[in-house]
Amino acid sequence: MQRQFVLAIWGRETAFGSHKSNYYVVKALATQAYLGRRKDLFRTELLYALKMLQDGVRTRETMTGSWAGAMGLTQFMPSEYYTVAYDLDGDGRKDIWGSVADALGSAANQLRAKGWVPNQSWGYEVRLPKDVSCLLEGPDNGRPLREWVKLGVVRASGDFPHLALDQQAFVLTPAGAYGPAFLALENFLVIKRYNMSDLYALFVGSLGDRMAGGTAFVTPWADVQQLSAKGIEGIQEGLKGLGYKVSIIDGKAGMNTRSLIGAYQKANSLKVDCWPTEALLTHVRAKAPAKAPPVKGADAGRDGAAPTPSPPATRDVR
Numbered sequence: 001m002q003r004q005f006v007l008a009i010w011g012r013e014t015a016f017g018s019h020k021s022n023y024y025v026v027k028a029l030a031t032q033a034y035l036g037r038r039k040d041l042f043r044t045e046l047l048y049a050l051k052m053l054q055d056g057v058r059t060r061e062t063m064t065g066s067w068a069g070a071m072g073l074t075q076f077m078p079s080e081y082y083t084v085a086y087d088l089d090g091d092g093r094k095d096i097w098g099s100v101a102d103a104l105g106s107a108a109n110q111l112r113a114k115g116w117v118p119n120q121s122w123g124y125e126v127r128l129p130k131d132v133s134c135l136l137e138g139p140d141n142g143r144p145l146r147e148w149v150k151l152g153v154v155r156a157s158g159d160f161p162h163l164a165l166d167q168q169a170f171v172l173t174p175a176g177a178y179g180p181a182f183l184a185l186e187n188f189l190v191i192k193r194y195n196m197s198d199l200y201a202l203f204v205g206s207l208g209d210r211m212a213g214g215t216a217f218v219t220p221w222a223d224v225q226q227l228s229a230k231g232i233e234g235i236q237e238g239l240k241g242l243g244y245k246v247s248i249i250d251g252k253a254g255m256n257t258r259s260l261i262g263a264y265q266k267a268n269s270l271k272v273d274c275w276p277t278e279a280l281l282t283h284v285r286a287k288a289p290a291k292a293p294p295v296k297g298a299d300a301g302r303d304g305a306a307p308t309p310s311p312p313a314t315r316d317v318r
């Protein structure tokens, strides 16, 4: 795979090794396996972490990592150490903590295992024509890049590489109508499998491009207000109640949620910007079928509860 993207992952995960997280990984994973939202996943990782101690890969003192148990220069979970860590410097040890070659080789091996398409980019910044709006966002509306070109999509700077025209691409508008738009390719989804976040994949893809001599995004990000996770959950619940295909109610305005917001706005003759706002929440709530009144004592306070603070941005979910 192209070297600039693993370099970008190293930069994003640990600022090229300068950021050290010092949670004891066994304790961090045990906590997540007991209290976290994805207990099964973390229980498996806990067992792999214990195996690492048993196998002498790390000691009790050096078994440190993020709050979610990710370790080393490119932040690997314990199971990934056993499946995709790679001894690139050839000294007989897979040292993702102290060897830059091993850490970058391991990240490349991991991306390859997740389906990296050789010699393909992650995507391109584009300008969308009027009738290709944000509600066409996401892989479900994907089609070959040359068909997007026929619909009037142009690259923000320069032309698309000729070889890319046959590749499957989909629209990505991370800030709805209020920021740059992209045509994303399969490798965007591969980076997302490394860390399940659109903005993570965009960060890594764009940083890799810049390292390889590319330029900054042409379209600026507008200073848009972020609706709270609770508010986004309210919109997701409302849309689901109205029959929209909401894939998961998680309080995050991802591709699925943004495009459904666009569909809802279009159906209700609102301005189509695919962006969750307080006004939209009110609009959806007024339309959505009323919930049954709460039963006293049952699940008390769920709706009034303070939003759970987000954990620090680090790699745990894929």
Ligand SMILES: [Ca+2]
Binding pocket: 086, 087, 088, 089, 090, 091, 092, 093, 094, 095, 099, 102
């Ligand atoms: Ca090595």
